[in-house]
Amino acid sequence: xxxxxxxxxxxxxxxxxxxxxxxxxxxxxxxxxxxxxxxxxxxxxxxxxxxxxxxxxxxxxxxxxxxxxxxxxxxxxxxxxxxxxxxxxxxxxxxxxxxxxxxxxxxxxxxxxxxxxxxxxxxxxxxxxxxxxxxxxxxxxxxxxxxxxxxxxxxxxxxxxxxxxxxxxxxxxxxxxxxxxxxxxxxxxxxxxxxxxxxxxxxxxxxxxxxxxxxxxxxxxxxxxxxxxxxxxxxxxxxxxxxxxxxxxxxxxxxxxxxxxxxxxxxxxxxxxxxxxxxxxxxxxxxxxxxxxxxxxxxxxxxxxxxxxxxxxxxxxxxxxxxxxxxxxxxxxxxxxxxxxx
Amino acid sequence: xxxxxxxxxxxxxxxxxxxxxxxxxxxxxxxxxxxxxxxxxxxxxxxxxxxxxxxxxxxxxxxxxxxxxxxxxxxxxxxxxxxxxxxxxxxxxxxxxxxxxxxxxxxxxxxxxxxxxxxxxxxxxxxxxxxxxxxxxxxxxxxxxxxxxxxxxxxxxxxxxxxxxxxxxxxxxxxxxxxxxxxxxxxxxxxxxxxxxxxxxxxxxxxxxxxxxxxxxxxxxxxxxxxxxxxxxxxxxxxxxxxxxxxxxxxxxxxxxxxxxxxxxxxxxxxxxxxxxxxxxxxxxxxxxxxxxxxxxxxxxxxxxxxxxxxxxxxxxxxxxxxxxxxxxxxxxxxxxxxxxx
DNA sequence: CACACATGTGAAATCGAGGCCACATTGTAC
DNA sequence: GTACAATGTGGCCTCGATTTCACATGTGTG
Numbered sequence: 244x245x246x247x248x249x250x251x252x253x254x255x256x257x258x259x260x261x262x263x264x265x266x267x268x269x270x271x272x273x274x275x276x277x278x279x280x281x282x283x284x285x286x287x288x289x290x291x292x293x294x295x296x297x298x299x300x301x302x303x304x305x306x307x308x309x310x311x312x313x314x315x316x317x318x319x320x321x322x323x324x325x326x327x328x329x330x331x332x333x334x335x336x337x338x339x340x341x342x343x344x345x346x347x348x349x350x351x352x353x354x355x356x357x358x359x360x361x362x363x364x365x366x367x368x369x370x371x372x373x374x375x376x377x378x379x380x381x382x383x384x385x386x387x388x389x390x391x392x393x394x395x396x397x398x399x400x401x402x403x404x405x406x407x408x409x410x411x412x413x414x415x416x417x418x419x420x421x422x423x424x425x426x427x428x429x430x431x432x433x434x435x436x437x438x439x440x441x442x443x444x445x446x447x448x449x450x451x452x453x454x455x456x457x458x459x460x461x462x463x464x465x466x467x468x469x470x471x472x473x474x475x476x477x478x479x480x481x482x483x484x485x486x487x488x489x490x491x492x493x494x495x496x497x498x499x500x501x502x503x504x505x506x507x508x509x510x511x512x513x514x515x516x517x518x519x520x521x522x523x524x525x526x527x528x529x530x531x532x533x534x535x536x537x538x539x540x541x542x543x544x545x546x547x548x549x550x551x552x553x554x555x556x557x558x559x560x561x562x563x564x565x566x567x568x569x570x571x572x573x574x575x576x577x578x579x580x581x582x583x584x585x
Numbered sequence: 586x587x588x589x590x591x592x593x594x595x596x597x598x599x600x601x602x603x604x605x606x607x608x609x610x611x612x613x614x615x616x617x618x619x620x621x622x623x624x625x626x627x628x629x630x631x632x633x634x635x636x637x638x639x640x641x642x643x644x645x646x647x648x649x650x651x652x653x654x655x656x657x658x659x660x661x662x663x664x665x666x667x668x669x670x671x672x673x674x675x676x677x678x679x680x681x682x683x684x685x686x687x688x689x690x691x692x693x694x695x696x697x698x699x700x701x702x703x704x705x706x707x708x709x710x711x712x713x714x715x716x717x718x719x720x721x722x723x724x725x726x727x728x729x730x731x732x733x734x735x736x737x738x739x740x741x742x743x744x745x746x747x748x749x750x751x752x753x754x755x756x757x758x759x760x761x762x763x764x765x766x767x768x769x770x771x772x773x774x775x776x777x778x779x780x781x782x783x784x785x786x787x788x789x790x791x792x793x794x795x796x797x798x799x800x801x802x803x804x805x806x807x808x809x810x811x812x813x814x815x816x817x818x819x820x821x822x823x824x825x826x827x828x829x830x831x832x833x834x835x836x837x838x839x840x841x842x843x844x845x846x847x848x849x850x851x852x853x854x855x856x857x858x859x860x861x862x863x864x865x866x867x868x869x870x871x872x873x874x875x876x877x878x879x880x881x882x883x884x885x886x887x888x889x890x891x892x893x894x895x896x897x898x899x900x901x902x903x904x905x906x907x908x909x910x911x912x913x914x915x916x917x918x919x920x921x922x923x924x925x926x927x
Numbered sequence: 928c929a930c931a932c933a934t935g936t937g938a939a940a941t942c943g944a945g946g947c948c949a950c951a952t953t954g955t956a957c
Numbered sequence: 958g959t960a961c962a963a964t965g966t967g968g969c970c971t972c973g974a975t976t977t978c979a980c981a982t983g984t985g986t987g
Contacts, residue, residue: 244694244696244721246942246943246944247943247944247945248943248944256966256967257966257967257968258943258944258945258967259944259945259946259966259967259968259969260965260966260967261944262944262945262946263945263946263965263966265944265945266944266945266946268945268946269946269964269965269966270963270964270965270966271964271965271966272964272965272966275965275966289691289694289695289696290695290943290944291639291695291696291942291943291944292692292695292696292697293635293638293639293644293695293696293697293942293943293944294639294696294942294943294944294945294972295943295944295945296635296944296972297633297635297636297639297942297943297944297945297971297972297973298943298944298945298946298971298972299944299945299972300972302635304678304697312654312660312663312664312679313657313660313661313664313862315655315657318654318655318660319655321654321681322654322655322681325681334678334680334689334692335678335679336646336676336677336678336679337654337677337678337679338676339663339664339667347676349631350634350676352586352631353631353632353633353634353635354586354631354633354634354635354636354973355634355635355646379586465862465863465866466862469866494863494866494867495866497868498865498866498867498868498870501868520655520807520808521807521836521863523840524807524811524836524837524840524867525836525840525866525867525868526839526840526843526867526868528840588972588973588974589973589974589975590973590974598936598937599936599937599938600937600973600974600975601936601937601938601939601974601975601976602935602936602937603974604974604975604976605935605936605975607974607975608974608975610975610976611934611935611936611976612933612934612935612936613934613935613936614934614935614936617935617936632973632974633972633973633974635972635973635974636942636972636973636974636975637973637974637975638942638974639941639942639943639972639973639974639975640941640942640973640974640975640976641942641974641975642942696943
């Protein structure tokens with residue numbers, strides 16, 4: 244590949260002049276500018292961003308860390324991030340958190356990136372790691388536990404969302420509501436679980452252990468949801484509703500219920516959280532809590548850009564609102580499907 | 586952030602020695618090594634990969650370009666790529682092709698990457714652009730039109746797969762089979778369309794224009810599939826089967842058919858291509874052609890590594906086999922669902 | 928004792944582009 | 958004619974890590 248030196252030689256000038264032409268800085272004569280530009284296109288010269296980055300301390304690259312690219316929830320946030328960031332000349336590295344923690348933390352600190360975006364960081368990364376990284380380079384987080392990090396973040400009140408969700412199920416007449424969600428090391432940190440428990444205990448309901456189903460893994464959410472409910476049904480546990488922690492789990496649950504010979508929503512109602520695209524495409528369409536994924540991505544990127552450009556102005560903690568979308572996987576108190584809200 | 590110079594100063598040695606310790610090259614005394622390592626951990630020193638890359642001409646970063654991160658087909662390939670690549674110390678930049686062509690082509694040539702992987706390149710990028718990039722840096726492609734590029738690639742015979750698929754529908758008794766797929770500038774380059782046409786004409790069937798439904802966009806496949814079939818049904822077009830070009834389109838189609846008051850598969854059979862995870866989770870579970878996504882990712886990465894490391898040995902063009910997975914969205918010739926193949 | 932050779936370390940050049948400073952040259956004002 | 962800006966261009970150091978070369982020891986062998 245051609246270097247700026249090659250261009251300079253061909254145009255009969257010094258590399259400094261080439262740099263001036265490229266960056267439109269300083270004074271350059273019209274004829275020289277012309278010659279340099281011709282040399283650039285003749286050699287197909289593209290400035291090496293590595294060398295630029297080293298010198299300018301600005302790389303135009305942003306790291307985005309998420310639990311799994313396979314859960315469509317995250318790609319939809321990424322779309323919002325990219326739309327905002329690409330317009331500013333940034334490109335993105337997406338990290339699936341399949342690697343060990345130490346590895347990607349290291350990669351992030353290697354100086355490749357102008358900023359980092361964490362989507363739904365795990366517990367293990369909670370305060371220490373992310374705060375550590377945030378000290379070194381601009382960082383934003385999407386997390387409802389964001390306050391703990393002390394850095395700019397976007398969050399939704401998942402506890403409240405889940406509580407509302409379960410309360411709605413209770414109002415629809417359900418008593419035996421199964422919770423399906425991810426396992427946390429410390430369940431007091433699990434907002435969806437807490438929201439569920441709050442709703443249940445507020446209404447004076449018992450929550451037998453077998454109505455709480457935790458799955459351990461993030462990479463195979465759909466099939467884990469399926470298996471979990473399959474096992475629960477096989478074990479003869481009785482429930483009339485499933486409150487799943489996200490749509491992928493909910494979709495897996497629906498299929499397990501159907502395969503067990505029951506009907507959704509007539510025998511069992513199912514709700515999710517996220518409102519991924521697929522939620523309204525399946526049959527029965529999923530009743531869920533909509534999280535504005537695209538907006539979250541956009542706001543995250545705005546917050547990050549503000550940090551990078553050192554604009555102190557503006558809020559650095561943003562809560563985004565959720566909304567229950569009732570579709571076909573639940574019955575209302577009159578025993579009817581809620582119709583076709585898209 | 587600490588530099589190797591800082592480490593050297595603290596350990597009372599030269600930067601050269603620090604480098605030797607880090608890379609295990611040359612001779613280093615045990616005591617000096619010890620001192621350097623202590624300085625490294627005291628300063629939380631992480632080598633700057635930009636500077637390393639500049640010097641070593643090796644960056645440990647690979648670009649991966651795909652039509653849309655929102656079609657789960659691609660994330661599943663990426664999982665295979667990453668599993669193979671991360672083990673070799675590579676990290677990945679994922680590019681959604683929402684950007685303009687010129688932009689990401691430029692980014693790729695900026696010297697950040699050791700290699701590029703193109704997943705399902707568009708027609709516009711066909712020969713010229715990709716061949717151009719391949720001249721400059723190691724490149725592999727997943728594409729059934731891969732031969733045109735003259736570079737290592739992985740492909741599935743999508744034409745044959747679609748032909749088999751449609752032939753199966755014909756054998757199941759269907760005559761009016763609707764084709765649902767992406768629009769190509771030149772439809773002779775559209776393998777799934779060609780496969781469909783081959784099957785239909787081989788059996789002597791007429792293909793009225795309204796049975797061919799093209800959608801223009803890659804980013805909103807699911808809803809485009811829905812709308813396309815919705816419109817077709819509203820227009821009163823008669824068909825008993827839909828052969829969709831991928832699972833997302835098929836899932837959109839199914840929902841449109843159901844919303845129109847018809848049943849799948851009793852009134853209309855639907856088939857997809859890809860076998861994404863969701864295909865077996867929905868109801869009715871989707872009959873589709875399985876493409877081994879994880880394998881494709883692994884092989885792509887192997888081919889790319891071979892290029893980067895200049896191992897000439899081994900095949901550089903790999904065809905992977907597909908397989909029809911019959912599930913519930915089709916009826917066989919006896920009018921029965923094919924059961925529950927997972 | 929001389930010489931080969933392994934061991935251990937530092938100085939300085941290098942990768943490619945940016946940017947400060949120095950130095951010309953020309954133009955303009957008094 | 959002198960002072961001083963504006964214009965135009967090159968030299969050289971810098972970013973941070975690697976690597977070649979040179980140099981200093983120590984160790985073994987004929």
